[in-house]
Amino acid sequence: MAQTIAEKILSRHAGKAVRAGEIVIVRVDGVMATDATAPLAIQAFRAMGGVRLWDPARVFLVIDHAAPAPNETVANLHRLMRDFAREMGCRLYDIGEGICHQLMIENEHVRPGDLFLGADSHSPTYGAVNAFGVGVGSTDLAGAMLTGKTWLKVPKTIQITLHGALRPGVTAKDVILRLLQELGADGANYQAVEFTGETVQAMSLSARITLANMTAEMGAKTGLVDPTGLNLDYPFAPVYPDPDAEYSRRLVLDVSALEPQVARPHAPDNVVPITSVKGTPVHYAFIGSCTNTRLEDLAAAAAVLRGRRVAPGVRLVIAPASRRVFEAALQQGIVQTLSAAGAVFIPAGCGPCVGSHLGVPGDGEVVISSTNRNFRGRMGNPRAEIYLASPAVVAASALVGHIADPAEVG
Amino acid sequence: MNIEPIGGIAHVYGDNIDTDRIIPGKYTKTLDTAILAAHVLEDLDPAFARTVRPGDLLVAGYNFGCGSSREQAPLAIKAAGVAAVIARSFARIFYRNAINIGLPVVEVEDHAIQPGDRVSVDLAAGIVINHTRDETYHAAAMPPQMVAILAAGGLVHYLLRYGDYV
Numbered sequence: 001m002a003q004t005i006a007e008k009i010l011s012r013h014a015g016k017a018v019r020a021g022e023i024v025i026v027r028v029d030g031v032m033a034t035d036a037t038a039p040l041a042i043q044a045f046r047a048m049g050g051v052r053l054w055d056p057a058r059v060f061l062v063i064d065h066a067a068p069a070p071n072e073t074v075a076n077l078h079r080l081m082r083d084f085a086r087e088m089g090c091r092l093y094d095i096g097e098g099i100c101h102q103l104m105i106e107n108e109h110v111r112p113g114d115l116f117l118g119a120d121s122h123s124p125t126y127g128a129v130n131a132f133g134v135g136v137g138s139t140d141l142a143g144a145m146l147t148g149k150t151w152l153k154v155p156k157t158i159q160i161t162l163h164g165a166l167r168p169g170v171t172a173k174d175v176i177l178r179l180l181q182e183l184g185a186d187g188a189n190y191q192a193v194e195f196t197g198e199t200v201q202a203m204s205l206s207a208r209i210t211l212a213n214m215t216a217e218m219g220a221k222t223g224l225v226d227p228t229g230l231n232l233d234y235p236f237a238p239v240y241p242d243p244d245a246e247y248s249r250r251l252v253l254d255v256s257a258l259e260p261q262v263a264r265p266h267a268p269d270n271v272v273p274i275t276s277v278k279g280t281p282v283h284y285a286f287i288g289s290c291t292n293t294r295l296e297d298l299a300a301a302a303a304v305l306r307g308r309r310v311a312p313g314v315r316l317v318i319a320p321a322s323r324r325v326f327e328a329a330l331q332q333g334i335v336q337t338l339s340a341a342g343a344v345f346i347p348a349g350c351g352p353c354v355g356s357h358l359g360v361p362g363d364g365e366v367v368i369s370s371t372n373r374n375f376r377g378r379m380g381n382p383r384a385e386i387y388l389a390s391p392a393v394v395a396a397s398a399l400v401g402h403i404a405d406p407a408e409v410g
Numbered sequence: 411m412n413i414e415p416i417g418g419i420a421h422v423y424g425d426n427i428d429t430d431r432i433i434p435g436k437y438t439k440t441l442d443t444a445i446l447a448a449h450v451l452e453d454l455d456p457a458f459a460r461t462v463r464p465g466d467l468l469v470a471g472y473n474f475g476c477g478s479s480r481e482q483a484p485l486a487i488k489a490a491g492v493a494a495v496i497a498r499s500f501a502r503i504f505y506r507n508a509i510n511i512g513l514p515v516v517e518v519e520d521h522a523i524q525p526g527d528r529v530s531v532d533l534a535a536g537i538v539i540n541h542t543r544d545e546t547y548h549a550a551a552m553p554p555q556m557v558a559i560l561a562a563g564g565l566v567h568y569l570l571r572y573g574d575y576v
Contacts, residue, residue: 023555025575039441040481048569066439074439121479121503137481137507139565149575151555185426186473190502219476219501267426354478355435375430375477382434382453 002242004157005224006192009132013115020156029114030058031144036065037119039077040138054148059090064349066357067095098322098348101125101290112236127212127224155192155221156248162199164256169406172207173390176214177261181271189219196226206294217268263388266376282368285398288319289353289371301395302334305341311401316343317359355380368397416493417530418465425471429478433486446486464491469523475504484508512564517550
């Protein structure tokens with residue numbers, strides 16, 4: 001039976017060959033929850049009668065959404081997580097260590113062929129390392145913490161093939177925004193997405209993460225990137241689809257003429273080429289999130305801003321993806337370059353992206369952001385306008401004070 | 411889980427209602443469901459939290475609940491007294507979360523429910539009746555695993571009863 005990557009990974013975890021449409025009970029390789037979802041998961045775990053984790057070595061808690069705590073309510077939720085981790089003997093990443101998905105990949109908690117459950121909607125990110133990552137809510141996560149299992153409907157798969165070399169200054173973010181425009185906010189609902197083609201095979205791990213990450217904005221259950229060309233620090237057995245696997249849809253895109261893309265307020269699929277929004281004045285530029293604040297993202301911003309300063313009246317805020325990213329950027333002089341250009345660094349974490357902590361925009365302000373969602377109110381103020389773009393576009397826009405193509409500010 | 415027919419007044423909204431519009435992220439860092447209920451749909455319909463009555467129904471278009479995995483979204487709706495959500499389609503995480511916490515969700519692609527209509531839902535029969543317009547709509551079948559979780563009263567009760575996924 002020819003299988004997609006999703007069917008192969010789920011077959012291994014169901015203990016039998018499965019195909020799209022079947023409902024299966026599967027074992028999981030790891031689970032993760034954040035300070036946005038862990039408190040409810042802990043509450044549900046206890047209500048289920050949970051007294052010990054199915055496997056403490058495979059349960060990870062991360063304090064990243066509102067870190068360090070902005071008020072006493074959140075401080076007490078963080079305390080609840082620390083107490084639980086201590087009692088259960090599982091790993092907790094405390095404030096400033098980084099964003100959950102970055103930490104799961106950096107620390108090799110999720111590996112090729114794994115089935116990994118995250119109580120965060122951007123868990124499809126793990127498809128960048130050839131793993132089936134799926135987002136669930138707190139109660140589903142609690143069920144897996146208790147049993148090491150969950151149930152899933154084996155998804156159909158949409159295959160996306162990318163050809164051509166990206167122009168300088170055009171990135172994986174622009175590709176995924178363009179694909180979101182094509183597929184729409186529910187274009188992959190209940191389905192898996194597989195990315196392949198020579199463009200993808202040449203991508204760095206960081207770029208693959210951006211691609212897989214924003215399949216969440218298409219409603220996808222998971223986003224799997226062709227492991228051809230995937231470089232990891234450890235040996236692994238890649239999972240490839242069979243050549244005659246069955247797909248619900250096949251989409252082919254030549255990216256060689258693609259220009260930078262921007263999602264306009266208030267939906268991530270409201271995407272246009274940058275030429276349509278160039279010149280829109282911005283007040284606030286943010287580089288952050290699990291989508292786009294790794295080392296190569298910060299380097300791209302630094303390349304635009306080196307020796308220059310952000311425009312008067314514009315503030316540039318940066319939240320690195322992890323402490324490891326921040327330290328590497330320090331070592332390479334990237335932090336110094338960005339700070340000299342006027343950037344304000346805040347702790348590694350989610351913060352402004354989800355409106356729960358720091359960096360809230362004011363009424364009527366326009367934000368250009370490297371994050372993944374621009375729903376009304378997303379950053380904490382329903383009267384702000386959020387545009388999404390690549391880190392290079394965010395940096396170029398901060399430099400000139402309006403939405404700008406990095407190729408035109410050199 | 412109440413599997414008796416549920417009835418109430420319909421509050422109707424459009425397509426792609428995301429979780430930030432159901433409950434903004436700034437209010438989700440709490441275990442107090444009364445706080446969630448007080449801010450439910452705040453950026454979509456500021457009057458909703460004041461006007462919703464216990465037993466009312468929330469009705470929407472396609473892709474209801476897209477975005478975040480926050481279980482606070484269905485919890486906020488449930489805590490506000492809403493008896494069930496009817497939509498043309500649901501985003502997958504929201505759908506699972508709702509079932510897991512015992513909030514009935516009904517997928518009806520072809521409904522013609524208007525604001526203020528009196529509507530009842532018969533989960534066992536899989537039908538939605540619009541009493542105002544004298545129309546009956548058929549709900550999409552729910553995966554058997556979900557029926558079992560709903561029948562138990564949510565995932566907590568399911569696992570308390572069975573001890574494992576069965």
